Amino acid sequence: MDLDLRKLRYFVAVAEHRHFGRAAEHLFIAQPVLSRQIRAFERELGCALLTRTTRSVELTAAGRQLHEEARRVLTTVDAAVRRVHEADRGVARLAVAFAPGLHVSEAVRAFADAHPGVEIDLIPLRWYDQHSPLHDGRAHVGFLRRPFDDTGLRTIPVGHEPRAAILPAAHPLAGRPSLLSADLEGEKLLDAQQRRAASIEEKLELIAAGYGIGVGPLSAARAYSRPDLALVPVTDAEPYETCLAAPEDNRDERVRDFLTIATKVLRG
Amino acid sequence: MDLDLRKLRYFVAVAEHRHFGRAAEHLFIAQPVLSRQIRAFERELGCALLTRTTRSVELTAAGRQLHEEARRVLTTVDAAVRRVHEADRGVARLAVAFAPGLHVSEAVRAFADAHPGVEIDLIPLRWYDQHSPLHDGRAHVGFLRRPFDDTGLRTIPVGHEPRAAILPAAHPLAGRPSLLSADLEGEKLLDAQQRRAASIEEKLELIAAGYGIGVGPLSAARAYSRPDLALVPVTDAEPYETCLAAPEDNRDERVRDFLTIATKVLRG
DNA sequence: CGCGATTGATACCCTCGGGGTATGGACCTC
DNA sequence: GAGGTCCATACCCCGAGGGTATCAATCGCG
Structure with a gap:
């Protein structure tokens, strides 16, 4: 059931060389091993990825799709490993989500000045998906516009918008x-x-x-x-309330500091 | 060197249960196996993920980061597998990238009407990253604004912008x-x-x-x-040229059709 | 303070899957 | 049809992943 990244890299090599022998050479393994691994991979996925004749190797529709997906998967994985190593070396990270139309750059810059070692990830939100990145941990803190689902979130109102x-x-x-x-x-x-x-x-x-x-x-x-x-x-309509939000159980110093700095910047 | 997704899932279980025994139970493996796998994982990554005492399990900074990354990695992988299966069942897919400020929805809707079976992925581009998604295969076709790196791309001018x-x-x-x-x-x-x-x-x-x-x-x-x-x-300045673009070796029917439909829509 | 309970780590065994080599079989070229 | 190319199959070996039994450390409690 689990995608095997080794097999995925093998597949990518075959897909790009369109040739088992050369792909195997490039991967520093023997050609029969590669053939077997690709077959096993197809069996695990439950669909054919390659159409092979003795003279050519072509991708099926599923194979073409997997070839595209592979890039995304492998870069995601590499980035993940890199960030884990950074965290291990003491590089802190803060993911700031913001709703469309709201501007966080000033607050982010103020925070970055106070915490030069912290890497900031900016996560632009979609209209109808304001809360999930905070709830599922993709973002540590958010700059949102009510109404949104604030269960489990600590929120700080910072302004209004017509x-x-x-x-x-x-x-x-x-x-x-x-x-x-x-x-x-x-x-x-x-x-x-x-x-x-x-x-x-x-x-x-x-x-x-x-x-x-x-x-x-x-x-x-x-x-x-x-x-x-x-x-x-519409001048007489109830304005939207904008607020900062973070998971309420979060005692992370970065998050706390960001909230205080951003509150000051956004209210001022 | 390769991240092992099985070990990653194991780690997530331990990180969330903060308890080897219960995590192992949840994973349907024996507790000693889990201990060993996590140790091996830490050795592979080259950094400690957990601080264990006999009475508690806590995450290190690297562990917290990995726990966050895991979500991203696993959802990416699951989505990839799902899309591959869809492709195998004949669901076609078209990834359309567009530069900020350019609107593709009309063209996309016209294309979708003509090809009801094709799933459309919309990829919003950043200001300084107009070409890479087309070159690295993240997008099949793009609606871009010159200047951009068009090597290897077939481009169709469709309009001008002041x-x-x-x-x-x-x-x-x-x-x-x-x-x-x-x-x-x-x-x-x-x-x-x-x-x-x-x-x-x-x-x-x-x-x-x-x-x-x-x-x-x-x-x-x-x-x-x-x-x-x-x-x-600025009325007398040379306007920007907007154009559709796709890899020039692409003979995919979806891409060809999208280009003709979009050209008509965007020029009309 | 001592005893049991809890919990992660260690020791040791077995199985299976990934790696290797040798070779077969299909297909193209001449 | 002879030879070359290329993927698949057959068979072997070893290491990694999984299991059981047990140890060691810590906490709770009388």
């Missing part, structure tokens, strides 16, 4: 500098939460095509803006 | 609806290519802080826009 209507450029209200909620009465609102599978791009397409209008945080909407859409702030 | 000056909001030219190159005489230009390591966010910080101005494609600059920056089109 709502904006997202309209087709040809919409009668598109030219207005600002709107009131009442102006949007009777408009068809495409609910952001309606279909989580749908991408934000798709929703914007629908708006541009005239199927309805959207409402969202101004900065985030601007990050995805396009010439055929207009953004108009 | 240059825009990126100015601090307080800059005297910030209020103008458009500019001529001559207006920017004497301004300090922060060259986009100067430091590839520097993130675009950092460059925008520098501009906002008044260290100089930038010039970039209008749509891309807008995608990163912020309240303290102004974007003003």
